[in-house]
Amino acid sequence: MNRNENVKKMILNSILIAIGALLHQITPVLGLPMQPDFAIAILFIIIISNKDYKTTLISSIIIGIFTALTTKFPGGQLPNIIDKVLTANIIYFILLPLRNRVSDNVKMILSLIFGTVLSGLIFLYSAQLIVGLPGEFMNLVKVVVIPAAIMNAILGSILYKAITIAFKATGMNFSVK
Template sequence: MNVKKMTLNAILIAIGALLHQITPALGLPMQPDFALAMMFIIIIINKDYKTTLISSIILGILTAITTKFPGGQLPNIIDKLLTANIIYFIFNLVGEKISDNIKILLALSLGTILSGLIFLGSASILVGLPGPFISLIVIVVIPAALMNILLGMILYKAITIALKITNIVVDK
């Protein structure tokens, strides 16, 4: 892994963790997960399993530290690790058949819903849930996915434009 790639990933992880920490719940019991959005962006930009694995572990730990869900520390780590692996392997299967713009849209929508299901499932087993599982999916996961799609696409476009302007190419 080269220095440029490590620096870019570290900056994206830091931005994701910072946004995760300072983002309010926006009137819902859950907030959009910028750390998750950044993880998907890292997966798409790098196309490298080792980077995916390391980023998911780091973001899992950072979101565990900053979680607003009571007892959500371990579910955050489980969620990031499993979601990153599933999304990476899906992208690996489709390869270059679909564009990165479609990949990020799929990751932000399906990946966020998958992440929410994994988080709620692991939280229900480990610490319990504050309401029925299906209700939390409808009230929390789906609105969070919609917010992640909108805000994550904006972040992705901003990052790709910045990478083009600065002539930063992430070597694969």
Template sequence: MEKNMNVKKMILNAILIAIGALLHQITPALGLPMQPDFSLSMLFIIILINGNYKTTLISSIIIGVFAALTTKFPGGQLPNIIDKIITGQVIYFLFKAIGSRVSDNIKILIALSIGTIVSGLLFLGSASILAGLPGSFTALVTVVVLPAVFMNVILGSILYKAIRVSLKASGVLVVK
């Protein structure tokens, strides 16, 4: 029975990663060679649903690679991989620190807001070192990262609620 549940979780993770990659591919740039990164929403949902380090690390790497393949930022391939791997770890340990003191609905809001900021800062920081930025770091945080936080919180919340409802209805996972 445990093996069957692991296969279901792996399939669920693969579907969520694919949806995240698709959203990342079709999301337009915001007037700059940058875009909000909705694949982060899926990464945070995967981390919350699974709650284990191995899945976090593997999902972070895979989502980083897909984000690198679909980036619209010149030279943004390596910065995408760096930011996803580190951001995944930050959110995993944040969830562990929070524990069960807050509901999963609050955890996902915390992850979507803090995680998107961390990811954006890591991406811009590594891109500035590796590829250069098309503007000042501060301006890009204001023009790209902060709107991405707003959009990720809204979209990610909707996606999380939809996924929770479908998981609950299908009985695939016991959702708190």
């Protein structure tokens, strides 16, 4: 990859990470001091569009830090970082064999549903171990994780389409090899 492609890739990822951080900051809580995580949807967009592990790892760490800074869950800083890094790694390796077999749209929907549930479970489990939870684990899964997965599947798909259309309109290749 030449220098111009690397610069374009860094700019694209920076813009996406900024969008994810902004969405995470403005998303309201769902009753408890927990919120749906649209930053994870942005992370999946980055994973699918870049297709390389180094970008996945770096983006997951950065998004983990941003979500830690903007979390509304008391003591949720470390669980946010843990959940983003673990979820990104798992999703990356799940998508690896699907890379040339299914469309990016299908990979996106699978990532949004499965990845959001996975992220929520990792977050809750790590928060339970580190700081405790404001309710019972399974109740929080029902009240926060499942609705967040549904919202991420719908809104993340719309966001993915909007981003691909915007980049096509500007002449940039969205899928960075």
